[in-house]
Amino acid sequence: MRAMRPLRLLVAEGNPPEMRERHAARSGQTPSVFYAAVLTELAGALNLETKIDLCFPADLGANLPSGEDLAGYDGVAITGSGLNLWKAEKESLNQVEFARAVFEAGLPFFGSCWGLQVAAAAAGGDVKLNPQGREIGIARSIRLTAEGLAHPMHEGRREVFDAPAIHSDEVAVLPAGATLTATNDLCAVQAAEIRSGAGVFWGVQFHPEYTFTELGGILTRYTPIMLSEGFFRDEGEAVSYIKDLVELDADPERKDLAWRLGVAASVLDPLTRRTELVNWLKLQVLPTTSARGRA
Structure with missing residues (x-):
């Protein structure tokens, strides 16, 4: 059923101005603009229309919605970020x-990567630099916990899956009452449900929203860091890897590229890759909106 009016969503940009401008210079758009476009696309696949606003809580002096203004939204999502919570900036x-x-405000709440970390900190958890190092490119062998297997956020996921990711920090301590729904060997908290006050947050440490082209743009910016940390032996190797990623995005049928990059079919399929975002819209945002008398 099509809603009588568009779902009103708010996307919070995780980066301060200089970081998002640097991102846009390489990728062509800021993370919040990209995230909003993905939500619009996924809502369209569910036969829903959206009206999406952006806000910038990392900008000092930003006028952010709160109270009744915030309660007017049907859901809020937080993007990734280049910031580190443990620096307490x-x-x-x-x-x-x-x-x-x-x-x-009790709104349906979702976050990728930085968004998970921010929500965890807001509810009393702790975020630290991951002592095992950076997870970048494709997060491997993410495993649903027993709770995750039964959790609607992961409805349709296999028990073990891969996903695009880039982070050096992790949720070291989940807030009291949180539910760990996914983990892997490199990062203990790959997904979680967090409840605080009137609200319920669904979040993932990976980036279900990413395309391989978006990921390639980020890896291009991160190439010097990846070289210093031993992910690539030289710049040519980095360029070749990123080129393969972007070409695979343009032609997902390229079995040779998928094999060479170790990209599973579930990661290639956009709807499967974005399972948690689809489920959030379908199972959190839409029912809550309907209960408020808008369906």
Whole structure:
């Protein structure tokens, strides 16, 4: 059934101005603009229309929605970010306060990577630099926990799956009452449900929203870091890897590229890759919206 009016969603950009401008210079758009486009596409696949606003809680002095203004949205999502919560910078702490306001408003709440970390911190958890190092490119062998296998956020997922990812931090301590739904050997908290106040948050440490082209743009920016950390032996190897990623995005039928990159079929399929986002829209946002009398 098509909603009487578009779902009203809010996407919170995780990056301060200089970081998102640097991202846009390489990828062609900021993370929040990209995220909003993905949500619009997924909602369309569910026969839903959306009206999506952006906000910038990392911007010092930003006028952020709260109270009744925030309650007017049907759901809130937080993007990834180049910030680190353990540095306790004002740009990060402001986002934790914003997440607390979203929890208080009781809105359907979702976050990828940084979004999971911010929500965890807002609810009383702790985020640290991962002592095992950076997870970048494709997160391998993510495993649903017993709770995750039964959780609607992962409806349609296999028990073990891969996903696009890039992060050096992790949720070291989940808030009290949180439910761990996915994990892997490199990062203990790959997905979780967090409840705080009136709100329920679904979040993942990986990036279900990413295309391989978007991932390739990020890896291009990160190439010097990846070289220093031993992910590539030289710049030519990095260029070749990124080129293969982008070409696979253009032609997912390229078995040779998928094999060479070790990309599973479930990662190639956009709807499967974005399972958690689809389920959030379908099972969190839409029912909550209907209960508010808009269906």
